[in-house]
Amino acid sequence: MKASDCILVLASNRKHVQQAIKISLTSHAVIMALNLDTEYYLRSRVENYDNSIYDFLDNSSTLSQFQYIRDNFDTSYNWYKDPTNHQSEQQGDNAFKENDFYRYIRDRFGYFLVEFERSLNFAQNVIVKLKPKRIYIPQPHNYKGSSVMSGTLKPAALFILAKSQKIQISIFENDSINSPLRMRVGQLLRQVRSLNKQVTREECELLILANPRHLIAMNLLITILSNNFKTKILTYNVTTDTKRKLDSLYGDYLEKERFFGVDLMVKLRRVKNNTKNYKHWNKLTINKYINQPLAFKFIKDKLKRIIDEEADEIIKDYLLANKVMSQLKPKILITTTDPDSKILPYVDKANQLGISTINIQHGAFFSVDPPTNVPESQYFITWSRLTKLALTGNKYFKKVKMFEWQSPFHSIPHQSNYLVKRRDFRVLILTAIYIVDVNIRDYYYKALFESLSKVRSKIEIVVRTKSFQDPISLSALSADNRLNVRLDDNLDLHESIRWADIVIFENTTAGLDAMLLGKPAVYFNPYWGNDFFGLAKYKAAVTILNKNDLNKIVNFLNNRSIWPEYSRRGNKFAKEYFGLNVNDKSKEIVNILKKVIIN
Incomplete structure (x- = not known):
């Protein structure tokens, strides 16, 4: 079958899957799942289903991801510094200067630009290789603040490229998603x-x-x-x-x-109205999108939306x-x-x-x-x-x-216990939020859990997510029948750590909290491929920096005799990292502040 006969379907939930299956009955359809819950549901409904989304991801993470960050935040910050933005909306000493306002939205705009360029490159790669005659996508999501770090703009990017290249595109019926009860x-x-x-x-x-x-x-x-x-x-x-x-x-x-009283509410309305009138989203320029007018319009519309909806x-x-x-x-x-x-x-x-x-x-x-x-x-x-x-x-x-100085958020615990007398053991996984493609994360999450399923002993796994992190893919992993997995519902981090025998952590200091409590640890960062904490130098934790390293997890969990040594070295490293390897320094901070006040 010719590539031009292909129909591309992006599915983000089970309702989309049902529609995608109907499409596949009469057409050659390539169905890509945007999260693991959808992917696993497709596996249960479609024989030998393989999520081809992973074939189009940029896995050269270290260089490419950093490049996305640097260029796009430079764009965001340069727009904020544009001298045409330095006009004052009001007069007087306490005037709200328009430039001040843009200063406070530059970061969330930067996060958006990072994810959009990454998604656009993905969409371009997909269209070039598959040459679809029609594309089905979910309703593009409007991420507020920096929440796009836990989301994806792939549907929006495919929509833009399909329109610019005159490819037929359809959007699935909008699924109303209520904000979480909490x-x-x-x-x-x-x-x-x-x-x-x-x-x-x-x-x-x-x-x-x-x-x-x-x-x-x-x-x-x-x-x-x-x-x-x-x-x-x-x-x-x-x-x-x-x-x-x-x-x-x-x-x-x-x-x-x-x-915040009535007096400030009156000022708020006036300032917001004045800010809208200046329409500085129209002053944005990005050279890389000069020949992509639809993409550039999408970016400007997002900037306007941030100003309209997130300014208050x-x-x-x-x-x-x-x-x-x-x-x-x-x-x-x-x-x-x-x-x-x-x-x-x-x-x-x-x-x-x-x-x-x-x-x-x-x-x-x-x-x-x-x-x-x-x-x-x-x-x-x-x-x-x-x-x-x-x-x-x-x-x-x-x-x-x-x-x-030292961390005021940490202290040396009274007891560091690493001895595990049970035949079975418990694993706590601590996730983090940072700028990386969510589907690349899913790819490595699957690989991690596949490795954990090979451990000889029976293990109980608890996954602790960050606030506002979308848990849909991790929830799907918890449904894996081969492993006993659940999401953490404990508000107290240290209680969760004490429950565990082994801790696997991403780029979060919560992993060092675990090491401070004497837990043998595994540092999991195949996304970037870097040991940002410098753990390997001190042999303070097992480091997983690429897919080939995953065998180290199996060997580590199967060999309990080495856990005490990792516990000892990890505890020593955590104390040094948090500045707790020295005597009490409370007098030092008091003296510093006294000097500041006197001056």
Whole structure:
């Protein structure tokens, strides 16, 4: 059959599969599954089904993925820096400058550009090789914020290329997808809490701005600082569970949402309307898309959509930053997630007012990280010599003023237990969110679980995902009858770690938490092919950096005699990585802050 007779079908759920099978009864159809749940369902319905999507992925991950990051974030940041954007929408000292607004959306736009170019290259590759006469796709999804990191723009890319090349294309009937119940409840809770307004005009020396999870983990440091300085705590997105913990630890703390009153709501409407009127999405230029007008229009439309639909929360923080800093007048602002858009407006306002700004490292940083991780604070506290060394390899961190301290989020546990007396054992898999093709991740997840099925002993597997990570593919893996797999529903990371005998982790410091608790560990990063933590040098964990390395997992799990040594070396490495291999340094941080205040 000629290639031009081919019909391409992209399916993202079981309803699409049923329609795809009907199409295949009368035509030569190539059916690609966009996730593992759909792929496994196709296997159950179509004899000898093989998901050909993997044949069109770019597996040369290290170089190509980094190239996507660098070029597209340069585009996003250069657009923000465009001198034509430097006009002020309002007059006066507290004016919301239009350029300021674009500063806070540049990162989410950069993530979108990365995924779009990658998806466009995939679509081009598919069309060139298959030459389909017709294409069926799911409804393209509009990812908000940086959630596109856990999604794909392949349907949108195929739609654009099909239109530009006059290939017939059909979109499956839109499947209404409701937001998760936990997310809807959280939104409702925040709305209710925002009705109970807070007012404070009491000034402070230190203002600590962080999310509830970080505040809870930093309790020891915050207690030390509160005993030495007049300290205020500002947080946001408080849930029922975190409220209970925050109340028990601190009692008195401020919430951003409860500061936003009618006065700021009036300003919000005016600023948003003015921002829309400037239409700066029309000033975007990207040379690589000069000869692809439909693709470029799609990008500009997305930029406009970000401004139209995601501006409210960003502008709220900009307006709140002015109010909070003016009322509390702190000498120092301490944050943990600068330059996140929920934090950056406060850092910018503090810098503008001459308030010293300090950002404390909250997670792993690597040499290939995009500029979205680089803080705008005057100082950056990194955990140790090892973490500082990793940062020096990132070109975006070259100008950051760093000094070493230790992680305030970790402490040496009272007991590190690695002895496993059971015949069977438990494996905890810790996933991470980062910029990599979701289908490449699925490819390696399948390979990982195939390897785990070869282990001699009976194993119980728990997969712990990150917040807002789409678990659909991992849920499908949990249905594999050969293995006892389930998704983790425990809110406490350390409880999950204590349950496990072995931990397999991606690019997340949660894996080092496990090593700190004495768990033998496997570092799983075939996506990039790099040992970003430098674990192999210290023999601190088994490292899986490509598909051929997967045999090492089987050998490791089958050989319990080597687990104690990996436990010991891993524990030593984790202590050094978090800066816990030295004596108590609490006095050091207090003295540093005192000098900053005096100056």
